[in-house]
Amino acid sequence: MIAQLTRNERHNALIILGVVGLAGAALGLAGRNDLLGYHGLLIVLFSAMVALPVIRALDAPEPTLDREDEYYDDPIRVGVILTMIWAVFGMFVGVWVAALLAWPELTFTDQAWASFGRLRPAHTTGVIFGFGGNALIATSFHVLQRTSRARLAGQVTPWFVLIGYNLFCLLAVTGYFLGITQSKEYAEPEWYADLWLVIVWVTYFVLYLRTLARRKEPHIYVANWYFLAFIVVVAILHIVNGLAVPISWGSAKSYTIYSGVQDAMTQWWYGHNAVAFFLTAGFLGMLYYYLPKRAERPIFSYRLSIISFWGITFMYMWAGSHHLHYTALPHWVQTLGMTFSVMLLVPSWASAGNALLTLNGAWHKVRDDATLRFMMIAAVFYGITTFEGSFLAIRAVNSLSHYTDWTIGHVHAGALGWVAMITFGSIYTFVPSLWGRERMYSNTLVEVHFWCALIGTLIYVFAMWNSGIIQGLMWRTYNDSGTLTYSFLESLVAMHPYYIARTLGGLLFFIGAVVGTYNIYMTIRGTTAPRAAAGDVPVGRPLAPGE
Amino acid sequence: MAVKEDDPVTGKQTTGHDWNGIKELDTPVPRVVIFFLIVTALFSTVYWILMPAWPLGVTYTRGLLGIDQQTSVENALIRGAIQREDWEREIATLPYDEIEARPELMQIVKESGNTLFGDNCAACHGLDGSGRVGYPDLTSGRWLWGGDPETVEETLRVGINSSHPEGRFAQMPAFGDGMLDRTEIAAVVSYIRSNAEGIDDLGELDAQGVEDGYELYAMNCAACHGEDARGNRELGAPDLLDAHWLYGSDRTDLFQTISNGRAGHMPQWEDRLSLVQRRILALYVGSLSPAERLEALDVE
Numbered sequence A: 001m002i003a004q005l006t007r008n009e010r011h012n013a014l015i016i017l018g019v020v021g022l023a024g025a026a027l028g029l030a031g032r033n034d035l036l037g038y039h040g041l042l043i044v045l046f047s048a049m050v051a052l053p054v055i056r057a058l059d060a061p062e063p064t065l066d067r068e069d070e071y072y073d074d075p076i077r078v079g080v081i082l083t084m085i086w087a088v089f090g091m092f093v094g095v096w097v098a099a100l101l102a103w104p105e106l107t108f109t110d111q112a113w114a115s116f117g118r119l120r121p122a123h124t125t126g127v128i129f130g131f132g133g134n135a136l137i138a139t140s141f142h143v144l145q146r147t148s149r150a151r152l153a154g155q156v157t158p159w160f161v162l163i164g165y166n167l168f169c170l171l172a173v174t175g176y177f178l179g180i181t182q183s184k185e186y187a188e189p190e191w192y193a194d195l196w197l198v199i200v201w202v203t204y205f206v207l208y209l210r211t212l213a214r215r216k217e218p219h220i221y222v223a224n225w226y227f228l229a230f231i232v233v234v235a236i237l238h239i240v241n242g243l244a245v246p247i248s249w250g251s252a253k254s255y256t257i258y259s260g261v262q263d264a265m266t267q268w269w270y271g272h273n274a275v276a277f278f279l280t281a282g283f284l285g286m287l288y289y290y291l292p293k294r295a296e297r298p299i300f301s302y303r304l305s306i307i308s309f310w311g312i313t314f315m316y317m318w319a320g321s322h323h324l325h326y327t328a329l330p331h332w333v334q335t336l337g338m339t340f341s342v343m344l345l346v347p348s349w350a351s352a353g354n355a356l357l358t359l360n361g362a363w364h365k366v367r368d369d370a371t372l373r374f375m376m377i378a379a380v381f382y383g384i385t386t387f388e389g390s391f392l393a394i395r396a397v398n399s400l401s402h403y404t405d406w407t408i409g410h411v412h413a414g415a416l417g418w419v420a421m422i423t424f425g426s427i428y429t430f431v432p433s434l435w436g437r438e439r440m441y442s443n444t445l446v447e448v449h450f451w452c453a454l455i456g457t458l459i460y461v462f463a464m465w466n467s468g469i470i471q472g473l474m475w476r477t478y479n480d481s482g483t484l485t486y487s488f489l490e491s492l493v494a495m496h497p498y499y500i501a502r503t504l505g506g507l508l509f510f511i512g513a514v515v516g517t518y519n520i521y522m523t524i525r526g527t528t529a530p531r532a533a534a535g536d537v538p539v540g541r542p543l544a545p546g547e
Numbered sequence B: 001m002a003v004k005e006d007d008p009v010t011g012k013q014t015t016g017h018d019w020n021g022i023k024e025l026d027t028p029v030p031r032v033v034i035f036f037l038i039v040t041a042l043f044s045t046v047y048w049i050l051m052p053a054w055p056l057g058v059t060y061t062r063g064l065l066g067i068d069q070q071t072s073v074e075n076a077l078i079r080g081a082i083q084r085e086d087w088e089r090e091i092a093t094l095p096y097d098e099i100e101a102r103p104e105l106m107q108i109v110k111e112s113g114n115t116l117f118g119d120n121c122a123a124c125h126g127l128d129g130s131g132r133v134g135y136p137d138l139t140s141g142r143w144l145w146g147g148d149p150e151t152v153e154e155t156l157r158v159g160i161n162s163s164h165p166e167g168r169f170a171q172m173p174a175f176g177d178g179m180l181d182r183t184e185i186a187a188v189v190s191y192i193r194s195n196a197e198g199i200d201d202l203g204e205l206d207a208q209g210v211e212d213g214y215e216l217y218a219m220n221c222a223a224c225h226g227e228d229a230r231g232n233r234e235l236g237a238p239d240l241l242d243a244h245w246l247y248g249s250d251r252t253d254l255f256q257t258i259s260n261g262r263a264g265h266m267p268q269w270e271d272r273l274s275l276v277q278r279r280i281l282a283l284y285v286g287s288l289s290p291a292e293r294l295e296a297l298d299v300e
Helices: A007-030 A036-056 A065-069 A074-102 A116-148 A157-178 A191-213 A222-242 A260-295 A302-324 A331-358 A363-368 A370-392 A395-401 A405-434 A443-476 A488-525 B031-050 B069-093 B096-100 B103-120 B149-158 B182-195 B210-220 B251-260 B275-286 B290-297
Strands: A244-246 A254-256
Touching: A007 A036, A007 A157, A036 A157, A036 A191, A074 A116, A074 A157, A074 A405, A074 A488, A116 A157, A116 A191, A116 A222, A116 A260, A116 A405, A157 A191, A191 A222, A191 A244, A222 A260, A222 A302, A260 A302, A260 A331, A260 A363, A260 A370, A260 A405, A302 A331, A302 B031, A331 A370, A331 B031, A331 B069, A363 A370, A370 A395, A370 A405, A370 A443, A395 A405, A395 A443, A405 A443, A405 A488, A443 A488, A488 B103, B069 B103, B069 B275, B096 B103, B096 B275, B103 B275, B149 B275, B182 B210, B182 B251
Parallel strands: none
Antiparallel strands: A244 A254
């Protein structure tokens, strides 16, 4: 991997690592009497660990000049491995917190780090940012190069983006265990981690644009629009929602610049668009490349993908306020959030429909190939979840569903059924060629993973739908005399069987991910036959006249 | 390049683009998509006209229906208050025995008492009211301060060892703190255990020092728990002869209780529950028995 870098580039990498390490040391010193000290130390150790292989290979032979004629796949390979590590970690913590909800007495230590409140963000960050984020970076690099017929515009930059992003994830998750949090859902990391992510993310954006500018194809493929929307909007969301003032340079604690209902609105504008652009737009980018690739079918409609893209991009931005129905948020803001959520259903279903209609002529492959089936089911769950999302955004429905497990069921229909399934389908599609293998180590294990994932998801979402609706009804049932029929404790007792079912569903999904990780590991180790020729068009073929 | 091809499966043309083998069909946007875009846009437009919707500088469009969530909530609260008005007035003002004689009022006490108990009392006393170590069993018919509705309502209002200025106060002193030595405490334990009802695990130790224990009891304990050890509700001192034990009845538990003392805590509810709610709970708690409680919860 280091051999792909010239000596100059290796030096540059070391300089960057040195600067990051020094910044870590400065943070550690300034925060030596604070939890920040641990993170300073962590940054120093992290930089040193990454620097180690670079120093070792400092004098290794330089790459030949024709590296520009090849796609740059080393960061993608590492990205795939990190994706699976985060998947196993994040989903394991997910099963753990689900078990804690069913059996609170399972808390095996009275240490603060093992409390539900610290484990839960470790689960959400682990799966959304660790698993999802790494998958997005890896696949976006892969799709960007293949559809542009250009090598990534930079040798050190892709590594900076990937490794820098993982440093952010590591700071986030270790922070929760230490008790460092901004207490904003899905935006928990504190100011220094947020600032670092801004640097990494802007670099990612510039790298993406520069590579697109080098493209040899006359048009930008639709997957790249989605990836680009994901990168641009996540940058905006992260910066605006993260504006905060640290209480001192030596403290991990900061306070957001917003207060009251403005804070809530900014947070849920962020939160909903994180779902929209991180968990939807980015993964639609995956869908638009790996699904037609695996099915070997043309996209059903170019025009449909355009109106879906602009529909989603424009309408999602307004929908965040549906998280704050019946709160101190002014009524008119809620109206706008609700109506745009309803209109949003049309481009969402248009995307799901475009994906499913693309499979026309390839349904026999869906039947036989678990990889393609992963992506087909993902498109179905995308359709289900977006319908459910628009439905839940209607104020009257929300008055029943809000604060109940229905929300958790909705989120996991999206996260397990859509995001994770499209990711696994995509990874199974490109892992063999990425490591020069004919196919995955075991197609049977892909099949096992598929059924674990599907059954696990179904158990999970059905349990939470039931639980949420029962909970919502119990909370709003009145006696004839005008008093509430059920106490909160009684609603908890009613939840218990569903919490057990949820744990089992999650466990099944987790087992599937472990099987998948093993399969990928064995594929990388190379027990299957090497591939004869790479299936990709080469980099930079000159354009024919008239292109 | 840009050569348009015919797709054999669908019979449609591609756009002529090719990205690493991926092509796109030039299918027009299906009519149904356009139709639903228009339908949802129309729905939204109508909704915006009827409801508060668009900001206008410092104000916003109010909507033709004149609906606002603030007034909706206020109206719903007023409607609820009117619905409860009659029976709430009766429960707040009628004497307890008159309420108990009215089945329709007792039905309300049972329904709403169940929820009030679950939301406020069950965390300590248990969903079925049977308590646990340190938290009295409310279904046993045994009372530290008295079980009639007036007394229970007062206990609810001011709490026990609480922050309320009129709060009930009860403390078991720590006799091991210089008043009694270990042998003497053991003797008192023997005396209590050998006289109490329902203790069926009497051993050799319980036979030792019973007579000394009686004398020590008379000097140290009788002032609160009574000569006959039947307790004193004026002071919240428990009956020591019945089969109910707040902190356990084996030798270790009793030794701990006498040696280190005890002081339970019941919060005051005057600031949190209204008079009507406290009166409902007083009647509800007074009527608790395991059978009724389980029936109310609808669990086996």
